[in-house]
Amino acid sequence: MGRLRIGGECRRHHEGREQQRQREPCPARQSNHDNVSRPPSFLDRHEGQTICSVARSIARLKDFDYAGPHDRVRLDAGSLFFVPDDTLLRRDADALGIREVEDLYGGIVPFPFVQTKAVSHGLIDPAAARPEGWSLAFAERIEDVVLPGFTAFTRDEARRGARALLEQGTIRAKQPRAAGGNGQHTLASVREADALLAQLDEDELTTHGLVLELHLDGVTTLSLGRVTLDDTTIAYHGRQRMTRDNSGHCVYGGSDLTCVRGGWSALEARPLAPAAKTAVRQARVYDDAMSEYGVVASRRNYDVGQGADSSGRSRSGVFEASWRVGGATPAEVAALEVFARDSSIDVVHVSSVETYGADIAPPDDAVVHFHGVDSDAGPVLRYSLVRGTSRRDP
Template sequence: MEPSSDDAVSAARALPVVLLYRKGRELSEGGHEADTLRELTRQIAEIKGAHFAGEFDETCSYLTHPYLVPDDTLTVAEARKLGVRSVRDLYGGVVPFPFVATKLIAHSLPDGATVAPPGWSRAFSARTASLVLPGYSVFSREDARNAAGALWKGGRVRIKRPCGIGGAGQALVADTDELEAQLDALGDGALQAEGLVIERHLDGIETYSVGQITLDDMVASYYGVQHLTVNNHGHHVYGGTDLVVVRGGFDALERLGLPQDVHEAVARASAFDAAVQTGYAGVFASRRNYDVARGLDDTGALRCGVLEQSWRVGGATGAEVAALRTFRNEPDTYLVCASTREIYGNEVRLPAGACVVYRGVDAQAGPLTKYYALGETRRKGA
């Protein structure tokens, strides 16, 4: 006797529930960000053996405690309201103050800073100073001028909006006039409310991704290299990441015998991650990703430092999903190579075995295809 549709619905409801949660970041319905997030959430549910029940609805009563995939990092207050208590409750992260989830914590305040947000930890900034590029976080025009003036002694500086993604919200400034123009465009009110990062500019930059993910009983860590591509408007933007993912923590990565540049990136990211756990009470994350830059400043000095953290679904998540699925299905596999790509335009050739997470025409971005692909895997004893 075939099961009825009611039986199928009951069975689905009995499974653990995975939900997409929109914190409020503006994602247009049908846009590439929203559609990508939805598809990745569906695949995370599949790996967990759970039921993807769409978007979180606070008016609904869920039969099982839901697992959330938020579109942004949650605050402690938001997490409590949603019932998120630990890394087993979400694919993302939780912070005590909104600024902790942004680029701002990568740098200290300038000497004599006049403005700082509630909860700012000067002790954390002191502990991580050797792990990041020369730079400052500022919340006033006076502090911005002082920070830029100190950094210009070593060459040009880059100013960054704290929540910019994929290189957006950045500008290169070489003198006072250029700085003032950028500050005028931002406005003093936004500067005090949001903050701004002022950082040493690097040329010939290479950006590494270093991260760790926890899903149920699985812990995996990775390193990788990011790639740029040209979008439909002729701008260089994020184009994907190649990852090497291993079972276990950051120490499992270091046992691989990494090249010196990769070893340095992993060491800085893992030390920054450890500092966060003790520097800001209440932080926890099941998806912890750090961008680490390596390049030359205007004096010719080689610099390497953590740029920012991401405790939410990001550009490398497709590759993370590929690795987690492999680890779940193949218990003897301990290492996975996987990659993500974002390709603009209509002429897109997919590699064999590629998994498409978005393919369409976005209202702002134009024709765009996003996919991930599985590469080499290694098994114990092989």
């Protein structure tokens, strides 16, 4: 695989004595899912700059110094706290001395397919082809909290899965490693499904699979998550927003979150609208089932899609999971900062915002993570904004 590149490091303050290297926040750059390292310019782009900004905030929360890009040849890996830009594989984490949630803001998984959408559906039958490490027990545990669907690793099994799902209505095919809505196709007939399957690369299908699930119209995507940093745990629910990029395409535009102290139970104890309550329950079931894979994660995020299938039936299900720094992370860290400043605050309403175009100014009280011209995306503004807080009853 491509060489791991670590994108930043920091050193802890020690009052009255010489600074010593401790576990230090640093944006860690791992090869992405196709095992090709990100280009050296990654940290100069809006995604990389946002990770660096998040790492600086985490450094302040931990009373550490942010020390810039990390070179694992130059520093002992055991002295670092990592902020990876992708979910780490266990073998890579072990090589860097990352073993526990205290070692990183992110997650560690045992197999590559657990990094992708492929893990979120079961196989067409128990004898179907699957990669090493596939857990039938996990698929059984999440079956009721995801949309009807299958993950297939052969063309024949994908064809069988598509035909079975098409009996329920229009379906969606997803390339497991694609992000941001890319690599997805809506299929309304067997002929459309066969045409798509005929175009698939055999090696790609065998190695990474294909996800097939019921298509939803009028989708609202909810963000659910649980984050732990040192002795603070928060959980949140919220909604994703869409926006137009500089090419006019509809893309992710940020998340509006309600964050609470504590884990899933604290979130479930809040007065929630029925849709949010359903989403929290589904995310928690999915999260609990991840024990089948031994996932180690300080950051756990789940996208839950809610909408109507082609028959008009309302449905809700977990689309995918993420254990790396994501679009909601600037909002998560902003909430952690508020909780750290005031122990009486129990609820934080916060947003992460991504917007495109020239001459756009952030709100005066926003924390700006990137504001400039991205080499690929053009003019981009990314910021987080605390919109309100609530204190516990006296």
